[in-house]
Amino acid sequence: MTGPVVPSRGALRPVGPAQVRLTGGFWGRRQAINGTATLEHSRTWIDRMGWSGNFADPGTARPRGREFSDSEVYKLTEALCWESARPGGVRHDEWLAELTALIGGAQEADGYLHTAWGRPGQPPRYSDLNFGHELYCAGHFLQAAVAGSRTGAAPRLLDIGTRLADHIGAQFADDGFCGHPGVETGLVELYRVTGERRYLDQAAKFVARRGQRTLPEHEFGWQYFQDAVPVRNGEVFHGHVVRALYLAAGAVDVAVETGDEELLQAVARQFDRTLARRTHLTGGMGSRHLDESYGEDFVLPPDRAYSETCAGVATIMLAHRLLLATGEMRYGDIVDRVLHNVIATAVADDGRSFFYAHTLHQRVPTEVVAKDKVQLRFGGGARAPWFEVSCCLNNVARLVASLGTYCVTEDPGGVQLHQYAPMRVEAGGMVLDVDTDYPDAGVVIVTVVDAPPTPRTITFRIPEWATGPQSVFRRIFHSGEQLRLELPMRPRWTFPDPRADALRGCAAVEVGPIVMCAESTDQENGVRLDEVQVDTSVAPEAGAVKGHRTHPADPGWPYQSHRTATERPDPVVVPLLPYHRWARRGPSTMRIWLPVSPS
Numbered sequence: 127m128t129g130p131v132v133p134s135r136g137a138l139r140p141v142g143p144a145q146v147r148l149t150g151g152f153w154g155r156r157q158a159i160n161g162t163a164t165l166e167h168s169r170t171w172i173d174r175m176g177w178s179g180n181f182a183d184p185g186t187a188r189p190r191g192r193e194f195s196d197s198e199v200y201k202l203t204e205a206l207c208w209e210s211a212r213p214g215g216v217r218h219d220e221w222l223a224e225l226t227a228l229i230g231g232a233q234e235a236d237g238y239l240h241t242a243w244g245r246p247g248q249p250p251r252y253s254d255l256n257f258g259h260e261l262y263c264a265g266h267f268l269q270a271a272v273a274g275s276r277t278g279a280a281p282r283l284l285d286i287g288t289r290l291a292d293h294i295g296a297q298f299a300d301d302g303f304c305g306h307p308g309v310e311t312g313l314v315e316l317y318r319v320t321g322e323r324r325y326l327d328q329a330a331k332f333v334a335r336r337g338q339r340t341l342p343e344h345e346f347g348w349q350y351f352q353d354a355v356p357v358r359n360g361e362v363f364h365g366h367v368v369r370a371l372y373l374a375a376g377a378v379d380v381a382v383e384t385g386d387e388e389l390l391q392a393v394a395r396q397f398d399r400t401l402a403r404r405t406h407l408t409g410g411m412g413s414r415h416l417d418e419s420y421g422e423d424f425v426l427p428p429d430r431a432y433s434e435t436c437a438g439v440a441t442i443m444l445a446h447r448l449l450l451a452t453g454e455m456r457y458g459d460i461v462d463r464v465l466h467n468v469i470a471t472a473v474a475d476d477g478r479s480f481f482y483a484h485t486l487h488q489r490v491p492t493e494v495v496a497k498d499k500v501q502l503r504f505g506g507g508a509r510a511p512w513f514e515v516s517c518c519l520n521n522v523a524r525l526v527a528s529l530g531t532y533c534v535t536e537d538p539g540g541v542q543l544h545q546y547a548p549m550r551v552e553a554g555g556m557v558l559d560v561d562t563d564y565p566d567a568g569v570v571i572v573t574v575v576d577a578p579p580t581p582r583t584i585t586f587r588i589p590e591w592a593t594g595p596q597s598v599f600r601r602i603f604h605s606g607e608q609l610r611l612e613l614p615m616r617p618r619w620t621f622p623d624p625r626a627d628a629l630r631g632c633a634a635v636e637v638g639p640i641v642m643c644a645e646s647t648d649q650e651n652g653v654r655l656d657e658v659q660v661d662t663s664v665a666p667e668a669g670a671v672k673g674h675r676t677h678p679a680d681p682g683w684p685y686q687s688h689r690t691a692t693e694r695p696d697p698v699v700v701p702l703l704p705y706h707r708w709a710r711r712g713p714s715t716m717r718i719w720l721p722v723s724p725s
Contacts, residue, residue: 127211128276129531130269130524131446132318133382137453138535138542140446141553143277146530147213151548152565153529156470156477160526161209161216163477168202168520169221171512175500180241181228188248189241192515194259194306196241197266199225201520203280204270208527211277213550215527222280229267230286237293239267239286252297256341256351261304261332264290265372268312272319273524284319291316295328303332305341305351307369310376311443314383330380333357333389336373346417358392363400366419367412367432368517371440378447394448401460407620407634407718408471408641408705409463410484411437427628428486428719435482435518438468439525446532449544453537455596458544458587461532462639465545466565470706472509472522479509480519481709489656491646491713508709540583540600546570556582556603565638568592568613577603586611589639591618613638617666622719632719635666641705646715648701655715658700659723670701674723 127142148154172178176190178199189195203225206218233239240260244251252260271287274280291313313329316322337356339348348354349365352373363370374393381390403423405411410433413421418432442461449457472481479495492508495501501510512519525532533545534553541554546564551557557575564570572584579602586597592613599609615638622629635642644655653675660673675696700720708716 127278130208130273130315130528131379131443131450131531132276132315133379133447133450134318135385136382136450138450138537140450141531141534141536141551143208143212143528143531145552146534147550148530148533149214149548149550151563152470153465153526153545153547154549156473157212157526157529158214159475159477160205160473160523161212164473164519164523164526165202165205165209165216165218167478167511168198168205168523171516172198172202175512178225178228181232193242193257194263194517196239197259197263198516198520199229200263200266200270201517201524203229203283204266204273205520205524205527207270207273207277207279208524210279212527212530217279219279222274226274226280226282226286230282233286233289236296237289237291239264239290239293252302255302256305256344259304259306261294261298261309262306264294265307265309265312268309268316272312272315275319287316288320288322291325291328295324298328298331301335301340303335303341305353305369306366307332307336307352307373307376311372311379314376314379317383326380326383329376330384333373333377333380346419350417350419358389360392360396361399362396362404362420362423363411364420366417367437368418368434368440370420371411371437371444375440375444375447378444378451382447382451390451393444394452397444397448406431406433406486407622407636408433408467408484408486409438409441409460410434410468410486411441412483415483424623424625424627426622426626428717429489431484431486433468433484433486435468435472435480435484436521438464438472438484439518439521442469442525442532450535455542455544455585455587456590459590462545462587462589466639467641467705469522469525471708472518474509475710479511480513480522481509482513482515482518485716486643486718488709488714488716491715492709494713508713539581540585542585542587543570543572544587550575554582554584556584558584564613565640568615568638570611570613572609572611574603574605574607574609576605584609589613591636591638617642617668619662619666621662629719631722633660633662633722634718634720635671635702637668637704641718642702643705643708643716643718644700644702644720645708647711648703650701651698653698653700655717658698658720660700660720661723663725666702669703670699671720673698673700673720 127144177195180189209215210217271283274283310329313325317325341353404420412432445457445460495510501513535542536554549560556577559573562570583600617637620634660671664672675698
């Protein structure tokens with residue numbers, strides 16, 4: 127049994143879902159909630175919204191939902207497959223059988239599959255390549271079909287998927303592509319399952335065609351649709367964030383399978399520059415609400431951070447692919463950051479409400495959202511039970527259900543531990559038990575349960591913030607032997623690049639991979655977060671920093687011809703909490719970046 131990403135070559139091999147069992151801790155608890163509460167919640171809402179019903183009645187001229195709502199059914203299906211297959215997971219055989227029948231019943235004779243296009247009363251197929259999302263939805267279905275095949279949880283999906291992919295190959299043999307990438311990764315994984323080269327070739331065609339400005343011009347520009355610059359020629363990710371990351375992941379897949387080192391290095395180069403100049407402290411990406419896009423270099427406004435949850439999932443998808451291809455464990459650092467500061471923040475404790483976007487500075491108190499109300503605004507606000515655009519919810523569900531496959535890799539010599547969680551690992555010819563309270567503490571203990579009588583290697587990823595070389599142990603291991611890693615979890619000040627105008631004069635606090643924040647709920651004596659300045663000459667503590675409460679004047683005009691002296695009469699202690707814990711105790715304001723007191 128193999129996982130979501132299974133390259134035929136690369137420096138490291140991925141593990142399958144049966145090889146890693148999360149046994150508790152930070153992610154084990156969340157995975158258990160995901161497998162029961164979140165998946166049930168999603169299925170209920172998809173049925174209630176009529177999105178699954180669109181497949182039952184494919185003749186409907188005006189199906190319910192948006193043009194991409196089919197993809198939510200597919201992502202849920204994929205999540206159900208991974209959940210059914212993971213050790214300790216909940217099987218969802220009945221749901222998968224129902225969804226397979228629904229989807230298969232809606233497929234047309236020539237393999238085409240979409241409920242919003244091509245039927246009587248609907249627009250013609252592929253008549254809006256900018257926004258139609260037909261190939262995007264197909265990509266998500268292909269990934270679900272691959273999951274159904276690899277896990278054995280829904281094997282009939284693969285036949286639907288191959289017929290769909292054959293239709294796409296016939297329709298787009300010579301030209302054309304979709305305004306929203308996503309089909310590329312699905313086609314490559316289908317090739318990896320079936321061995322049919324035509325699916326890989328079609329994915330390569332889609333990657334190569336982009337950047338010629340062939341899609342219709344739009345107010346958001348060709349960058350939005352990833353059609354402004356050929357993938358090979360780019361220097362940094364631009365335009366719509368999720369589109370950019372999905373395309374990059376597909377390009378890596380194509381590059382790995384075709385041996386195209388130039389393409390692989392082009393994507394790696396762009397990702398590195400994007401991380402260095404266009405990524406929020408949380409690992410989130412996206413600064414523009416209007417078009418869900420990157421800003422220019424160092425345009426990182428905390429109060430307008432978009433940082434969509436889907437972008438977090440896509441960042442992990444890309445980083446994991448680059449890790450497998452190159453063997454560079456530094457890619458595990460960005461996975462670590464995004465997991466603990468975007469994905470963990472997105473989902474409520476009960477698994478039944480979600481953030482779509484992730485601000486780094488909430489200026490006004492969040493609103494209480496009714497548990498039975500669809501949230502129409504998806505660019506900010508409180509966690510909501512469902513959104514009119516709900517791409518993020520099932521994206522998180524499929525990631526968390528398959529999370530074990532992102533924690534560990536193997537090679538002929540042993541095993542590499544990239545993400546730390548309590549887990550049983552069967553990889554690299556060994557059986558290991560990992561015990562840790564990470565990310566709340568930095569001690570990781572690995573117990574060897576079983577190992578061969580030949581030398582093996584166990585490699586620990588050492589995060590950049592911990593400094594030091596990777597921790598590598600190679601020898602003959604014996605049953606019961608333990609290895610101990612201790613990462614320094616001291617709170618530390620973090621300062622922004624001076625070119626990030628919106629962050630100048632501010633500082634943040636991090637503890638291990640966790641970004642901390644100040645939430646209004648914790649402040650005493652009526653202190654408002656916009657009155658606080660922190661003293662960075664004093665080392666931060668785990669749950670608080672020292673600073674001053676200012677008393678700004680309130681003139682009739684917010685600009686003066688001279689600089690007013692800032693009084694610092696009131697020392698204060700500013701309580702902090704992990705960013706992933708904010709907005710869980712009622713309406714509040716919050717900020718990560720705190721103004722620094724003048725020296």
